[in-house]
Amino acid sequence: MLKIENSLLALLIIGTLLGITYPIRLEHPTLFIIAEVVSVITSLWLLRLYFFVSKPLKELGNAINLLANKDFQSRLLPTPHPVVNKLVVVFNKMVNQLHKERVEQREQSYFLEHLLKATPHGILVLDYDQKVIQSNPIILQILELEFNSIKGKTFTEIENPLLSEINQLALNQVKDIQLSGGRRYRCQKSSFIFQGFQQQFIIVQDLYLDDIKKEKQAYSKVIRMMSHEVNNSVGAMNSYLDTLKLFSPADQELKTDYLEALSIVKSRNSAMAEFMKNFASVVKIPEPNLENVNLVKILQDLLEIYHTDFNDNHIKILNKLPNELLVLADKSLLEQLFINIFKNAKEALLEVDQTDRTLEISYNEESNKLSIWNSGPIISKEAQEKIFTPFYSSKPTGQGIGLMLCRDILIKHDWDFRLFSGLKEGATFEISL
Incomplete structure (x- = not known):
């Protein structure tokens, strides 16, 4: 555009000079020659001016393109124009700084x-509107969610019990949050300044495995010692009881009472030994021998074993499992796990009316979760927080070992789990495979 305008200006000036002097070229030849010389000088001057201006303008155009394309590696070339050249030097310094930053x-x-x-x-x-913009793999594993399902959403828009609790935290507050299944998290809400605005970030520390490690360190040594002492004492007492049988009274009536009393004492000793054996079994859970097993077959075999017992107690079974579900697990440990779950479910169902006793087993392929639901009494919020605590039981005669055993087996398989009462009431044992 500048080139065209410069050419038109040169033609205008030269044409004007020649147009004025051409008719009087014969009367004033000197004036006509001067006009031609001036025309040539004007053309050369305009040409020089064009090159003097066009190159700096070209460099300025390059600068605009570099900034528009965010190219901070290229630089502008020096120009003959002193003012523009200063601008080039400043621009190059600015681009160097931008590139470095x-x-x-x-x-x-x-x-x-x-x-x-x-x-x-x-x-x-979180961004300025409290919406999720970034996360790490650990928090996604804790929440059991995909990043795409929480990106750009506030905590109130995400259905998750942990995020619901975190949403109630005040800024810079640290709080331990315990959920169903014994899971305990230390959560902290903090903030930082980004581009002049305050943004928040959440730190969640999973205390569950640390808690379990401390628990085991606390009770395993005590259990081993108690088991050793009780078994030794029971063995010695049973030996003495067998010896005392040799000194039974001659009177037949007294002899019968005497032997019956010894038998009762020996039976109580055996019960005590079995009681301690149950406690010791929690400490002695072996490491899983992982192999591909069909989880559905394991569950169906156990249901077949419990079929008569469930039928006698009017417990209806709803089997909503697929034909096959392969998992990497220890078969014997899984059998022990589900035996305890079915046993607890049966005991819960015996507390409700015969017509309301239902046990439902289902699998959600989308979330890869196995659910075992029973229509027994609901679990209170307080019980949900303590239910996997060692030796805790809501039953008057319970030892708190069954669910503790389930917990340790599931942890050894790296499977997340929880036991809760939801909208469906009753109780649901949910396992994330």
Whole structure:
């Protein structure tokens, strides 16, 4: 455009001079020659002016393109125009600084990204509107959610019990939150300034495995010692009782009472030994021998074993399992796990009317969760928080070992789980395979 305008201006000036002097070229030849010389000088001057202006303008156009394309690696060339040349120097310095800051920002971003992935705690980053914009794999594992399902949403828009509790935290508050299944999380809500605005981030620390490790350190040694002492004492007492049988009274009536009393004492000793054996079994759970097993077949075999017992107690079974469900697990440990779950479900169902006794087993392929629901009494919120605590039982004669055994077996398989009462009432044992 500048080239065309410059050419038109040159033609206008030359044409005007020649148009004025051409008719008088014969009367005033000198004036006509001067007009031609001036025309040539004007053309050369306009040509010089064009090159003097067009190159700086071209460099300025390049600068605009570089900024528009976010190209901070290219630089502008010096120009003959002193003012524009100063602008080029300032622009190059600015681009150098922008490039340096951009590299530093990218390095910090990569470092932060790797730090989030490597940290053992769950982290969520929120924007100015309290919507999720970033997370790490640990928090997604804790929440059992995909990032795409929570991205751009507030905590109130996400159905998750842990996020519902976190949403109630005040800024810079640290709180331990315990959920169904004994899971305990230490949660903290903090903030930082980004681009002049405050943003929040959440740190979630899973205390569950640490709690279990401390629990086992506390009770395993005591259980072993108690089991050793009780078994030794019971063995010695039973030996003495067998010896005392040799000194039974001659009187037949007294002899019968005497032997019956010894038998009762020996029976109580055996019950005590069995009682301690149950406690010791929790400490001695072996490491799982993992192999591909059909979980559906294991459950169906156990249901067949319990069929008569369930039928005699008017318990209706709803089997909603697929034909096959392969998992990497220890078959014997899984059998022990589900035996305890069915036993607890049966005991719960005996507390309700015969017409309302239902046990439903289902599998959700989308969430990869196995659910065992019974129509027994609901579990209170307080019980849900304590139900997997060692030796805790809501039953008057319970030892608190069955669910503790289930918990340890599931942890050894790295399967998440919870026992709760939802909208369906009753109780649901949910296992994330």
